[in-house]
Amino acid sequence: MITTRNLTKRFSNGVVALQDFSLHIDKGEFVFLVGPSGAGKSSFINLVIRKELPTSGLLKVGNMDVALLKKNEIPYFRRNIGVIFQDFKLLPNKTVYENISFALEVIEADTREIKIRVNYVLDLVGLTHKRNEFPSELSGGEQQRVSLARAIVNRPHLLLADEPTGNLDPETSWGIMELLKEINKRGTTVVMATHNKDIVDRLRRRVVAIENGRIIRDELKGGYSLED
Amino acid sequence: MKIRTVRYFSREAVRGIFRNKLMSLAAVGTITMALLIFGGLYLVTSNLQYWGQRARNQLEVRAFLTKNAPDRQVMEERLSSIPGVKSVKFISKEEGARILGEMFGQTDLFSHGENPLPDSFNIYPVRGADVEAIAVKIERISGVEEVVYGRNFVRFLNLFVRLIWIVGLILISLTVFAVLYIVINTIQLTVYARRNEIEIMKLVGATDSFVRWPFLLEGIYLGITGALVSILLLFQGYTILYGKAKSFARILPVLSSFEVTMDLIVFLLIMGIFFGALGSILSVRRYLKV
Numbered sequence A: 001m002i003t004t005r006n007l008t009k010r011f012s013n014g015v016v017a018l019q020d021f022s023l024h025i026d027k028g029e030f031v032f033l034v035g036p037s038g039a040g041k042s043s044f045i046n047l048v049i050r051k052e053l054p055t056s057g058l059l060k061v062g063n064m065d066v067a068l069l070k071k072n073e074i075p076y077f078r079r080n081i082g083v084i085f086q087d088f089k090l091l092p093n094k095t096v097y098e099n100i101s102f103a104l105e106v107i108e109a110d111t112r113e114i115k116i117r118v119n120y121v122l123d124l125v126g127l128t129h130k131r132n133e134f135p136s137e138l139s140g141g142e143q144q145r146v147s148l149a150r151a152i153v154n155r156p157h158l159l160l161a162d163e164p165t166g167n168l169d170p171e172t173s174w175g176i177m178e179l180l181k182e183i184n185k186r187g188t189t190v191v192m193a194t195h196n197k198d199i200v201d202r203l204r205r206r207v208v209a210i211e212n213g214r215i216i217r218d219e220l221k222g223g224y225s226l227e228d
Numbered sequence B: 001m002k003i004r005t006v007r008y009f010s011r012e013a014v015r016g017i018f019r020n021k022l023m024s025l026a027a028v029g030t031i032t033m034a035l036l037i038f039g040g041l042y043l044v045t046s047n048l049q050y051w052g053q054r055a056r057n058q059l060e061v062r063a064f065l066t067k068n069a070p071d072r073q074v075m076e077e078r079l080s081s082i083p084g085v086k087s088v089k090f091i092s093k094e095e096g097a098r099i100l101g102e103m104f105g106q107t108d109l110f111s112h113g114e115n116p117l118p119d120s121f122n123i124y125p126v127r128g129a130d131v132e133a134i135a136v137k138i139e140r141i142s143g144v145e146e147v148v149y150g151r152n153f154v155r156f157l158n159l160f161v162r163l164i165w166i167v168g169l170i171l172i173s174l175t176v177f178a179v180l181y182i183v184i185n186t187i188q189l190t191v192y193a194r195r196n197e198i199e200i201m202k203l204v205g206a207t208d209s210f211v212r213w214p215f216l217l218e219g220i221y222l223g224i225t226g227a228l229v230s231i232l233l234l235f236q237g238y239t240i241l242y243g244k245a246k247s248f249a250r251i252l253p254v255l256s257s258f259e260v261t262m263d264l265i266v267f268l269l270i271m272g273i274f275f276g277a278l279g280s281i282l283s284v285r286r287y288l289k290v
């Protein structure tokens, strides 16, 4: 699903967010990205969705070389990828319902189908009662769940979750993890950046640890840190 | 594009306006101000033009006949057949004497002697602008002794009418640029406030045109609103001024608001739509590069 070879990202201000980054993630895998703040986790996600362009090296998503995507292909490419953004990226002038349905409006889905699917994911993340609120009227955790609902409503092949439990209490966090596991079981590849040691240690999935933009550990059924 | 997507766009545009009330208000306000300036310029220009044209259309050519000129019917035919002539009016030497007499306040101006005045014709042109050309042709007709018309006045009027046009056009074009700059800046500000929205939409898989359409429609709606407000204000204002000016109407003819209505409404609506649409397109474009 994702293949990188010697991938490097250097921002215009000189900061190197990723370097010599080689990784292969298979279809259907569930991968944790761990590492200290500033390690490059979000940068990796931004490269995968072609928000940023690689400075050098190869990045393939599916069988697409991301650097070779044409401008007008990018929207269609992104529609196969669901992203839970670290900063949620909700549309401030749209209600919860409209934020989620937006992902289906862009693919011009039928009205009826939109209604069914949005109501379904609203129920999944437990926000049916907040459907008509605006993001500014929600708590951080609620906004995060809206971002999650929008990311999965389109049934993407690849789900990128950037700290999806960052603002949630332990109980809600585990609820969200159950959801992600379920989505993964149905065939969606899940890549999750997290600082949540508890979750990583208990789930025992593949762990890719990053530090200063380099992969320092890649372990099947790993723990949050080496000692675990 | 599906029909329902089109409907989605127009709904989005309306929502965009009402969910960004302050910004929408600023945009409508700017467009209204801009169109008020245009409308005002247009009203002044078209009234000046109207005065010039009216004065020109009251122009006449007088042709005095020779003593041995052919009789009245023949002369009338010769004069009427000149292209651009609307009508001719015969003025006999007796009538000429009477008119002259009235001017001097005497009825018996030539009563003791022979009337020295020649017979004459008043010739009215279809278009006031042609007076000079017609006069030249009349001079060449046999039987015509002398041709009189307000040569300098005609030249002045022709120049005046043309000048009004040119000055009006220059003023309007200059203000178009100044005003366009202001309007685009305002709309750019409203879009700038929503640049994050554009970025998010693109990250969720929206195409450029999917993002652009609601903004474009929004701009058009705001433009139409601005146009309607300015039309209302202009006509309200003009009607009041017209009522005041009508009492001087004989010396200072003014177009009634009905006479300027259609042109101005169409002009302002087109301008409003143009400003709104162009402003939106230009502003959205720079944030689409995500």
Ligand SMILES: Nc1ncnc2c1ncn2[C@@H]1O[C@H](COP(=O)(O)OP(=O)(O)OP(=O)(O)O)[C@@H](O)[C@H]1O
Binding pocket: A011, A012, A013, A015, A016, A017, A035, A036, A037, A038, A039, A040, A041, A042, A043, A044, A086
């Ligand atoms: N657009 C940008 N321009 C310049 N530098 C950037 C940009 N985005 C990220 N960086 C830098 O790249 C480095 C990696 O940042 P990144 O956001 O990928 O870290 P992270 O692993 O996601 O951290 P966290 O766990 O805090 O979210 C940081 O030093 C950051 O300052």
Ligand SMILES: [Mg+2]
Binding pocket: A041, A042, A043, A086, A162
């Ligand atoms: Mg991050």
